[in-house]
Structures are given as structure tokens and as C-alpha cells.
Amino acid sequence: MTAVSSISNVMKLLEGIPDPEVPVLSILDLGIVRDVRIYPALGETLGVTVMITPTYNGCPAVDVIRMNIRMTLAAAGYNPVDIRTTLTPAWSTEWMTDAAREKLQAFGIAPPNSVPVVCSLDLFQQDESVTCPRCGSYHTEMVSRFGSTACKALYRCLDCKEPFDYFKSH
Amino acid sequence: MTLSTYLLHLADDALVLGHRNSEWCGHGPVLEQDIALTNISLDLIGQARLFYQYAAEALAGDATEDSLAYLRDVYEYRNCLLVEQPNGDWAQTTLRQFLFSAYQYELYKNMRHSADERLRAIAERSLKEVTYHLRWSGEWVVRLGDGTEESRGRMLNALDALWMFTGELFRPAPYESVLETTGVSVPVGDLETPWMEHVRKVFSQANLQTPIAPGHQTGGKTGAHSEHLGYLLADLQFMQRAYPGSTW
Numbered sequence: 001m002t003a004v005s006s007i008s009n010v011m012k013l014l015e016g017i018p019d020p021e022v023p024v025l026s027i028l029d030l031g032i033v034r035d036v037r038i039y040p041a042l043g044e045t046l047g048v049t050v051m052i053t054p055t056y057n058g059c060p061a062v063d064v065i066r067m068n069i070r071m072t073l074a075a076a077g078y079n080p081v082d083i084r085t086t087l088t089p090a091w092s093t094e095w096m097t098d099a100a101r102e103k104l105q106a107f108g109i110a111p112p113n114s115v116p117v118v119c120s121l122d123l124f125q126q127d128e129s130v131t132c133p134r135c136g137s138y139h140t141e142m143v144s145r146f147g148s149t150a151c152k153a154l155y156r157c158l159d160c161k162e163p164f165d166y167f168k169s170h
Numbered sequence: 171m172t173l174s175t176y177l178l179h180l181a182d183d184a185l186v187l188g189h190r191n192s193e194w195c196g197h198g199p200v201l202e203q204d205i206a207l208t209n210i211s212l213d214l215i216g217q218a219r220l221f222y223q224y225a226a227e228a229l230a231g232d233a234t235e236d237s238l239a240y241l242r243d244v245y246e247y248r249n250c251l252l253v254e255q256p257n258g259d260w261a262q263t264t265l266r267q268f269l270f271s272a273y274q275y276e277l278y279k280n281m282r283h284s285a286d287e288r289l290r291a292i293a294e295r296s297l298k299e300v301t302y303h304l305r306w307s308g309e310w311v312v313r314l315g316d317g318t319e320e321s322r323g324r325m326l327n328a329l330d331a332l333w334m335f336t337g338e339l340f341r342p343a344p345y346e347s348v349l350e351t352t353g354v355s356v357p358v359g360d361l362e363t364p365w366m367e368h369v370r371k372v373f374s375q376a377n378l379q380t381p382i383a384p385g386h387q388t389g390g391k392t393g394a395h396s397e398h399l400g401y402l403l404a405d406l407q408f409m410q411r412a413y414p415g416s417t418w
Contacts, residue, residue: 057295058216087220087291090298144202145306146209150299154202170298 006038006046013076014050017068020061021149022167024107027065030055031095034086045079052083053091056150093169104167108133110155112169130166132157142166173286174228175248175345176355178238179391181221182249185239186399187270188214189406190257199260206306210267213299220292240410244393244400248343251390252335254399261314261324266332268307272368273339274300276361285353308372315376325378337385340365343392 014033019025027033034051041047050069054062066083073081093112101111110130127142137159145168147154152165191211198204222235252270257263278300281293314321340362342350349355366380373380389395409416 054295056213056216057220057292057299058212058214087288087295090291090295144206145302146202146206148205150209150212 007036010036010048013072017072020064024103025100029097029100029103032091041079045077047080048073048078049082049084051086053086055091059150105133108164110164110166112167114169130155132160133164134162135160172345172348174225176349177221177225177228179248181218181225182247183253184214185218186249186402187253188218189402190253193257194263210303217296224288240407244395244403246393247395247399248391248393250338251387251396252332254396254402255332255335256398258328258331259324262328262331264307264310265325265328267303268311269332269336271300271304271307272365273361275304276364277356280356311372312376315378329378333381334385334387338388338391341388
């Protein structure tokens with residue numbers, strides 16, 4: 001198993017690990033995997049180091065994701081499995097793949113808008129205009145800036161009257 | 171020791187306020203605001219964890235993020251007095267959050283240029299989250315202050331109860347002054363002016379008077395706490411005190 005094929009092999013394994021909160025997204029879709037290193041280890045096995053950047057500081061899913069990476073790669077025979085964390089640069093929804101946005105939309109979660117719009121104070125008492133993932137209308141309103149998880153806000157569509165989560169751009 | 175004490179100060183501020191806000195869980199005025207405040211707690215406790223992990227490494231002994239949070243007593247905690255004040259009513263909780271988030275916003279904005287690389291990284295991440303805290307709490311101060319006689323009266327009471335604790339935010343503790351010389355810690359004295367801008371902007375919309383006299387209560391950052399912290403830690407640390415070493 002040459003080193004190069006192993007990396008694509010590892011990426012394929014990582015592609016299978018979902019975000020526990022948003023199961024349609026893999027951790028690659030989320031863009032939190034920053035680097036993968038393969039190296040020959042003792043006892044003829046291949047060691048692997050995966051570098052990730054957490055999404056939200058307090059997000060409990062990040063610990064679950066670390067555990068899932070460790071178990072998945074160990075089960076595939078990599079030994080040792082080392083998971084490193086880097087906080088810089090800070091994760092942003094800009095790192096999410098286009099596939100991720102389509103998967104979110106299909107799943108019923110409105111994908112994040114472009115980042116610069118939101119992360120500032122001048123949006124005081126205003127909210128992003130978000131399209132309803134079900135009927136596509138822009139006629140929606142924010143119910144709560146903080147939804148069921150740290151990464152989502154709660155919106156309501158005023159046309160089809162459905163509530164939906166919005167994956168906050170960050 | 172100075173760096174670890176500074177890190178404990180930053181961690182304790184976030185943990186204590188995170189714990190206070192979590193006391194609202196299941197008691198919020200309406201579901202959406204209940205989860206908003208508990209989400210803010212999640213962010214704050216996440217920030218606290220990062221600082222505790224760094225402090226545990228800086229202490230190099232057998233300290234861990236858990237032992238630092240659960241096994242230190244009141245006089246070892248370095249959080250400012252503002253965050254340990256009780257929740258009171260919704261006005262007091264949202265005003266406390268606003269006054270502190272405005273401080274944290276300026277603190278993390280400045281910390282992105284710290285000489286310490288790890289602090290820069292934590293600050294860059296935390297500033298994004300604190301921006302939401304500041305917007306959310308500022309909107310509540312405006313909504314209550316400029317609301318009915320009842321909500322305005324409650325906001326005025328909250329102001330009387332909390333303003334005296336805001337001065338401490340901008341008076342550096344000894345460990346902060348020492349670390350300022352090497353550019354590691356944020357010179358909190360410089361944060362008062364931008365902080366006051368946030369306060370004036372929101373208070374003007376909230377039909378509230380910005381008090382002239384600066385808050386003079388201090389002590390929390392050097393371990394001299396109010397009686398509130400003891401009860402809070404008794405609740406926060408109960409499991410580890412009753413069943414030492416217990417895990418999930």
C-alpha cells in the first residue's frame with residue numbers, strides 16, 4: 001500500500017464520518033479536516049496524523065468527531081492514530097464545500113450565506129435574509145438567533161409557514 | 171505562575187458566567203430565549219475549556235482542565251465580580267450579559283494581537299461568537315429599557331445592581347500588569363473607552379442614562395469574592411466534591 005494511495009484511502013474513510021448533529025454532512029463537507037499525514041510506523045503498520053480545526057469552541061460534537069476519527073482509522077488498521085487540533089485560522093463557513101450546501105438544502109436546513117455580511121456589529125437589530133429550503137421564498141423571518149445547536153439559528157417561512165433551521169454563516 | 175493565573179482569570183470569567191446563564195435552562199421567558207441563553211453558555215464554557223487546558227499545561231503539574239474547574243475553592247478563583255452576580259430577573263441577566271459581552275468583544279479584539287500565539291488563536295475564534303452575544307444582549311437592553319414602565323423600571327434596578335462591578339473590568343490585576351510588559355496580556359485599561367462607546371450607543375436607544383461615576387467594586391480578580399461565588403461553586407463542583415474522580 002504506497003503512501004499516496006493511503007492518503008486518498010484515509011480521505012475516503014474520513015468522508016464516511018458524519019457530523020453527529022447534521023448527519024447529511026461529512027466532516028470533509030464541513031471543512032474541519034486541515035491536514036492528513038501518513039508515515040511508516042513500527043510493526044509494519046502505517047501511522048496517521050489528522051489535523052482538525054473545531055467549528056464552535058463549545059460544540060460537543062467536536063469531541064465525538066475526534067473519537068469517531070480515531071475509531072474509524074484504527075479499525076482500518078492504521079496504528080498509531082494521532083488527532084491534532086489547530087485553532088488558527090478560525091473555522092469559517094466559507095470552508096464548507098458546495099456539495100455541503102446542496103446537502104443541507106436538500107435536508108431542509110438553509111445553507112449559510114456569505115460570511116462578511118454577518119460577523120459584525122453593524123447588523124444590530126437586523127437579520128440576514130434567508131430563503132426557505134422548502135418553498136424557496138425569501139419571505140422568511142428569524143425566530144431566534146440561537147437554534148437547537150450552536151451553529152444554527154431558527155427561522156420561519158411566512159409563505160409556506162414552515163419553521164426551519166438556518167446554518168449560521170460565521 | 172503569572173501566565174497560569176492570567177489564564178485562570180480568563181477561564182473563570184467565562185465559566186462562572188456560563189454557569190450563571192445555564193441556571194436559566196428550563197426557566198427562560200420563552201423557549202427561543204431559553205435556548206439562546208444556554209447557547210451563549212455553551213460558547214462561554216467552550217472558551218473556558220480552551221483557557222483551562224492552556225493553564226493546565228502552563229502549570230505543568232498534574233492539573234487538568236477538570237481539576238482546575240472543579241477542585242479550586244472560592245479564594246483561588248480569579249473571575250471578576252460582575253459575572254458571579256446572581257441572575258435576578260431577565261433584565262438583570264441580559265444587562266449583565268451585555269456589559270460583559272461588550273468587554274469581552276473589546277478584549278478578544280485586542281487579544282488577537284497578543285504576543286502569545288495560543289491566546290491569539292483562542293481570541294480569533296471567540297471574537298466571532300462574542301459578536302453574537304453582544305448583539306443579542308444589546309437588543310434586549312434596548313427592548314426592555316425602551317419598553318413599558320415595568321420593563322424600564324426593572325432595567326433601572328438592574329443598572330443599580332450591576333454598574334458598580336463594571337469598573338473592575340478595566341483595572342488590571344497584578345498578573346495582568348506583569349504580562350502587559352511582554353505584550354502577552356491585554357491592557358484592559360485601554361478597553362474602557364471603546365467599551366463605553368458600546369454602552370452609550372445601546373443605552374441611548376434604550377432610553378437609559380449612562381451613569382457618570384465609574385464602578386468602584388473590585389477584588390474578584392485577586393480572589394476576594396462576594397458571598398455569591400461560594401453558593402455557585404457548591405452547585406458547579408458538587409459531583410466532584412461528593413464523588414471525587416467520577417467520570418461519564
